[in-house]
Amino acid sequence: MDYPPPKSDRMGKSRLFRIFLILGSVFMILLIIIYWDDVGATHFYLHTTISGPHTSRQPPEGNTDPKPKPDTDKEPSFLSDIDAFVNQFLIGTADPTEQVRGEPLASDANQNQSNESKSDEKFVPRREWKIHLTPIAQELRQRQEDRRQMVRGLCSGNSTLDFPGKNRTFDEIPNKELDHLIVDDRHGIIYCYVPKVACTNWKRIMIVLSESLLVDGVPYQDPLDVPTELIHNSSLHFTFNKFWKRYGKFSRHLMKIKLKKYTKFLFVRDPFVRLISAYRNKFEQENEDFYKRFAVVMLKRFGNYSDPPASVVDAFAAGIRPTFSNFIQYLLDPNTEKEAPFNEHWRQMYRLCHPCQINYDFVGKLETLDDDAEHLLRILRVDNVVQFPTSHRNRTVTSWERDWFANIPFESRRELYKLYEADFRLFGYAKPEKLLHE
Template identity: 70%
Template sequence: MGTSRLFRIFVVLGSAFMILLIIIYWDDVGVSHLYLHTPVSPGPKIPHAPPPQRPQTSRTPSFLSDIDAFVNQFLEPGTGEPTDPVPPDTSNQSEKAEERYIPRREWKIHLTPLAAELRERQRRRLLQEMCANDSVVFPGKNRSFDDIPNKELDHLIVDDRHGIIYCYVPKVACSNWKRIMIVLSESMLRDGVPQRDPLAIPRDLVHNSSMHFTFNKFWKRYGKFAKHLMKVKLKKYTKFLFVRDPFVRLISAYRNKFELRNEDFYRRFAQVMLRRYGNQPTPPASVDEAFSVGIHPSFSHFIQYLLDPQTEKEMPFNEHWRQVYRLCHPCQIQYDFVGHLETAEEDAEHLLRQLRVDNVVEFPTSHRNLTASSWEADWFSTVPVEARRELYKLYEPDFRLFGYDRPEWILNE
């Protein structure tokens, strides 16, 4: 009996001793086995230049932070390293330039909502099916990527730093996505430091072509190797675009370019519409003069302009109303992510998480007065039914490629 009790005492003391030993030697022994990509021991000391220092941040105790990192390596794709690798400093810039690297702000424990994941998969699957469907016909559908003219590749923005290609579609939150691409590619500096706040980037710079490296610029930089490099990046990089209901996008373009004072669009397009369809043989010379007397093309005039064969004989559709299949070539480029403006916030969060930059930048929430789908019937009430049906034929590929229902309530009234 005494021997059994003495044995139990030794077992308890031995266990306590082992627990104490683990706590004391945790950082030196145990943690090194948590990361498969971290050496177990530092190895022999060989003289070499000191590595660049990461920005100092407050940390939780080593034990807890290591546990957090260990958990997150199973929740997020990648190597499981606690932070992204710091790029080497190759320049002698100011101290602020040391902040070039944008660290992940924190380790989030989160999973992509199943509904968002399934929805996005369905969109990509539908796009592939429609491109293979012979009943969906539109110009350029069956050409190869090599056959796409260089001038038609100007909407594909490349970020080599993160391996991202974004095809921007005007009137589909492209201003905010361009802002994000500027932040990620670090193409805008402020006092020698990359701009990190998307909303701090002025609107005139957002749409300045010099701020973005697009596919159509490859020829100037790479010459005869341009097309090959494009295809390499298309294969290796994550490619995404955002779309919206085609008719609602047209309404949004009209509101923005013709109901507001825009001198450039007034001279290039509004005056043409007023002369052809508005019974204004000599429209006012400037947008201010036109607005002062209450003259601007109606939405019906705008639709007439789109349907007029003479329009595209003079020049291709402006990017604000050009079809998405002509801007982004979805049957030649296999997109990894197709977002919809109607679910923009959820889709943006999902995408940034998928790109592993959700702790670097957030999609700016827009509080502007957006064009609602429910307004379609009111806007098209002044457009003859036959014209509506012709317009649908013009944009039918976008409806079908991206999963938007045929608007029967507009086409059959």
Template identity: 50%
Template sequence: MGVWRGFRVAFTLGSLFMILMIFVYWDDIGNFNFYPQKHSKHGTLHAECCNWTMIRQSQFQSTNSSPTTTSITVSTTTASSAPIPDQDHADKQQNKDKLEQMRKKTLEEGEPESTSFSVDDKEQEVRKQMIMDVCSGKNFLEFPGRTQAFEQIPNRELDHLIVDDTHQIIYCYVPKVACTNWKRVMVVLSQSLISPSSGKPYTDPGAVPSNLVHNSSLHLTFAKFWRHYGSLSRHLMTVKLQHYTKFLFVRDPFVRLISAFRNKFGRPNEDFYKEFGSVMLSRYSNLSEALPNTAAEAFAAGIKPTFHQFIKYLLDPETEADSVFNEHWRQVYRLCHPCQVKYDFIGRLETLESDAAHLLKLLKVDNLLHFPLGARNRTAASWEEDWFAQIPLETQRELYRLYEPDFRLFGYPKPDRVLHH
């Protein structure tokens, strides 16, 4: 018994000694931390998300902020070091002095005091505030999904949110709003398409074939997360929405409708004729003879949907009940969910060139590529009055009510010259 009792005493004393050592040398134990996110908001959250540790916040700091360095592992000795914040303050003051000197020099030379970036940033704040006001109910506009939580949005309705993990970007594409060129940009950034001529990924967005860029297999979207991550998919979406830079481009809703109609029904398009055009003709054209089987035959016979028939189709309760709103005329709030996704940048087609240049700089990829502008066949806003001239006034008002959330969310004025009130 004496030997056993001695062993117990020795074991107890050894355990107490080890506990004491842990308390004394706690900071040196392998950087162990029960709450890593308190020290680093960009800590690794999952093996699939390793590149979330890259810092995106610095892209939206003002130019008078000094560069900061964030480490995944933060020790107590580093955090409590006094000279670092002093040096940081000195650097900030030095940068402020430089900016003030540049401002004075600009004024002396007769240049405008404000830069295009300050104007663009202010405009972005205005655009984002419009969305917040409408989504909060401040403007007393109700529409489906306004108060819906992001977790309640079905996966199939997240198929327009393209994710680039390499550069930590999320782009919600809207058809008929320069989406072909923005998809080209996303293909180049993600290096998801090989050029047959070079055998390497495309580096010039303008060189990416337009007939390939809409191939859904080239883009990782939120709708595909369930397939890749299973039960973790919603959690990963939430974290990426929090840390990644999110953007979309919008357009006057009525002008977008005109563009969609011209593109899909103004010339033979077999797929759209069979799925939509033939339905419009059979419902609203009062044809006494059978419809041609193909778009080519229909156009050759002078049989094709009119813009009025297209509008009637959009307003038809049967159309809405069948949930067959194609992405080319589906409302932007249903494509991109601006009340659930807090976008960092809202671009407009009407200011595409300046907005694109501003965005690429904010994303810090302007040194990698240029937005492919070139020749574009745009539907002009000035055409709106002519296109709606033959549409009855009450029909125009119904159409406005259908797309009113997009008008209000993105700051487009109510088309008084079309609605006459």
């Protein structure tokens, strides 16, 4: 005959259970107090993409570790160790009831088993979720606030800075001038790309997030896997200037809704260094298109070549190419803008992204690219989906400015500054006094 456990044992177990319950509740309350985002002590969130889990193709052979390697120079903190520990156990913890695209249903398992030998298709596990226990550094938050305040202040009516288009409304911007605003509806992001400011890698990011490019029916997961020749293909990027064809008379209204609700960002660069980079990329390398459209004009007007070679190959073989001085003369020539607007690679950044009409949430700079990219991806809550690609640093640096401008007359330098003054001031770049005065 079984006897019930003594009353004292039952009371002891009940008391022990209550103690554990109380301790667990206290621990959860403390955790909430410490890490609750609204308190501002830190940034604690569990995040996924709006669209749920994604799949992607396997990385190509020879690229088994496409993700950037961690910065071993940084001293790890206690909370960063916790980040890594927690996230280690969250890989593949998406809702098990959700089916990964391309994954066979259980009812089809037997049928598909016979076809396995016919296909070597592999399925990539669901992307992991991330928990961030470490806060975004206050220094980075303040940096962004300072940059946004700078733009807002100079765009206000009280500012003495004046430049073409400053006071027009968003509705007054022609559609053709909105072609640099890339929209990702899946994650609620708008990116205004500026050529020569890491835009190739940010376009890679946007392609991965929007899943606008598929291989074997599966979207890319690693930005570095996106074929280089397709990155700048305009058909892969849904921009504001395409709204008219899709939405007709409702396009402007929808743009304003998205501008209000989506997170908007751009990246900028020292204006003079950007010009040097554009010249080096387009005129010091064999580029047939830029040679015919721009270099021939520069050579005829400013290079004393009445009949320059017809192709860039012939020109380079003969040692003929426009100098940096010819390039600056071309930019300062009033006839250049009369014939056509500046090419996007040297058009002023404010003309590409309209910061006085669009209230950007994030202003990144090439000079602080690593920190800004990591900060932005956390703000967007997509750092569980993509990482900013590592790349070779652009060799054009500010310290080279004096060498590049050595043969440019001081008067031309001052005219050039006036041409790009709005970019310098809006985005917080110091006036290059040493370059402008003897």
